[in-house]
Amino acid sequence: MAYELYYWPTIQGRGEFVRLALEEAGADYIDVARESEGVAVMMRMMEHADHPSFAPPFLKDGETVIGQTAAILLYLGARHGLAPKDPAGGLWTHQIQLTISDLVAEAHDTHHPVGVGLYYEDQKDEALRRAQEFRDDRIPKFLNWLETVLARNPSGPAHLVGRAITYADLSLFQTVEGLSYAFPKATARALKKAPHVAALHDAVAERPRIKAYLASPRRIPFNEEGLFRHYPELDG
Amino acid sequence: MAYELYYWPTIQGRGEFVRLALEEAGADYIDVARESEGVAVMMRMMEHADHPSFAPPFLKDGETVIGQTAAILLYLGARHGLAPKDPAGGLWTHQIQLTISDLVAEAHDTHHPVGVGLYYEDQKDEALRRAQEFRDDRIPKFLNWLETVLARNPSGPAHLVGRAITYADLSLFQTVEGLSYAFPKATARALKKAPHVAALHDAVAERPRIKAYLASPRRIPFNEEGLFRHYPELDG
Incomplete structure (x- = not known):
């Protein structure tokens, strides 16, 4: 089914x-x-x-x-084999995902710092303040953490966990995509210091099923109703 | 060990x-x-x-x-037997925990809407705006959801999952404690419409090991450096 x-x-x-x-x-x-x-x-x-x-x-x-x-x-x-079968590896993959979820929530809050019940236009001043810390401190800190995780993977920096793709790798891809859409300048700066993160993002985009998906109508384009929004004024 | x-x-x-x-x-x-x-x-x-x-x-x-x-x-x-052994029950317990984590993150952000790098005093205006939505809409919405989960538990409303204590019940207790400390007026209003939540909170506080812990020096008192902070101006 x-x-x-x-x-x-x-x-x-x-x-x-x-x-x-x-x-x-x-x-x-x-x-x-x-x-x-x-x-x-x-x-x-x-x-x-x-x-x-x-x-x-x-x-x-x-x-x-x-x-x-x-x-x-x-x-x-x-x-579906998108996480290691051993419990410790499975839990580590989940821990990485939860940390990516925290980053994603912070990305969302840059355009909704006051609350989800108001439009962006009604919290733009607060958004400008929040986005500054996000792009100057938080994006670099999170990407640096992911870079460290990749660098310390005993199986090599091609994946976050072990030697095969996990859902955490896919989520890293999506997060870098989203950040690059929403904060192109700040994200490009941070990625220069996180080459393993950038390489994994690029490698995921070339996986046959992901590549086909991204080119299909099933992939909804980024827009300003979603989680990652491009408001140029928030990119500094 | x-x-x-x-x-x-x-x-x-x-x-x-x-x-x-x-x-x-x-x-x-x-x-x-x-x-x-x-x-x-x-x-x-x-x-x-x-x-x-x-x-x-x-x-x-x-x-x-x-x-x-x-x-x-x-x-x-x-x-430690703080979640059901069956995979579906374990996952449901985890889903509830993740939702409580979202509520906790929102509670934190009421006093840090602009970012973690600044003091509360430097983002007080933004905090006043964010706290209003949190206490008027978000606390009631989350507590109502927990109330629904309790009411729909086939084993009865004494626990979130099944007929025994889980870590989700403990987290509900801690969240109600924290909200009651930080937003006493708003939380009391919301709890009136969530009697099962209030009852579970009270029951957890009376569990022998929890009761002993709460009375011990191991329990750190709430304070204004933590996650749940009592700033009267944010309670409306």
């Missing part, structure tokens, strides 16, 4: 981390909310499920419904 | 979620940074570990070092 992914249909957002894992796995899935009436189905699921998710994305696999991006990836990683 | 917990020694912070799990489990552990030279040891570990953590807390169990609060709890939950 095909997986059912539930996520907002017009943005990459957090759902994209799940889409990339499903695509790399070659898994059969339906992106439910992109079908007609799909958003209404998603909202009913959130309201009435035995295990309701606080927010999209969530994934349905038969009778199992899983929410929270990192938990979905933990589940898919074990099922 | 005793676990070694690494976390800032003067605040509850995110480390408290790990401390509560260790205490409820009756596990032998050393709160390393609270010993003399402990913070220096922690900083060296962060710098030099094979699996460096981006930030505290992290836990050392023999040769294994695990960072990220939710990942530590996933590990401890499986080892």
Whole structure:
């Protein structure tokens, strides 16, 4: 049976981390909310499920419904060889994913520092202040941490964990894509000091299934409704 | 061998979620940074570990070092019966924890909406704006979600998952404690509409090991350096 992914249909957002894992796995899935009436189905699921998710994305696999991006990836990683089978390696992969999730949340908050209930235009002054710290301190600090993880991988710096692709590698790719879209100048500066991160990003983009996905209409372009938004004034 | 917990020694912070799990489990552990030279040891570990953590807390169990609060709890939950043994129940517990982590991050950001590099006093105007949405919309939304999870538990509303205590229950307790400290008026209002949440919080506080812990010097009092801070102006 095909997986059912539930996520907002017009943005990459957090759902994209799940889409990339499903695509790399070659898994059969339906992106439910992109079908007609799909958003209404998603909202009913959130309201009435035995295990309701606080927010999209969530994934349905038969009778199992899983929410929270990192938990979905933990589940898919074990099922599709996108994480090491040994418990320590699996947990380390998850720890990296959770740290990437923290970076992604901070990226989001640059354009919504006051709250999700207001438009960007209504919190632009606060956004300018928050984005400065994000691009000067936080992007370099997170990318430097990922660089260190790659440099210390006993199997070499081609992957975050072990000698094969994991969902953490895919999430690194998506995060660098997003940061490069939203903060092109700041991210280019930080990537110069994180060559392993830049190389892994580029290598993921060339993986056959990911390359085909990125060129397909299934890949929604970045836009200013999503998680990573390009407001030039926030890039300094 | 005793676990070694690494976390800032003067605040509850995110480390408290790990401390509560260790205490409820009756596990032998050393709160390393609270010993003399402990913070220096922690900083060296962060710098030099094979699996460096981006930030505290992290836990050392023999040769294994695990960072990220939710990942530590996933590990401890499986080892100490603080999560269901079946994979679906374990994942659901983790999903709830990750959602609580999101709430906790938002609580933190009410006093640091511009960034972690500045003092509260330097972002007070922004904090006033952010706290309003947090107390009017976000606290009620998160507590209502937890209330729904409790109400839909097939084993009854005494626990978030199944019929026994999990680390998610402990984290709910800590989150309600923290919110009640930081936003007493807003949290009391929200708890009136979430009676199962309030009851679970009270029940956790009465568990023998938790009760003994809370009365011990191991429990650091809330303060204005931690995650949950009481600034009356932010409580509306």
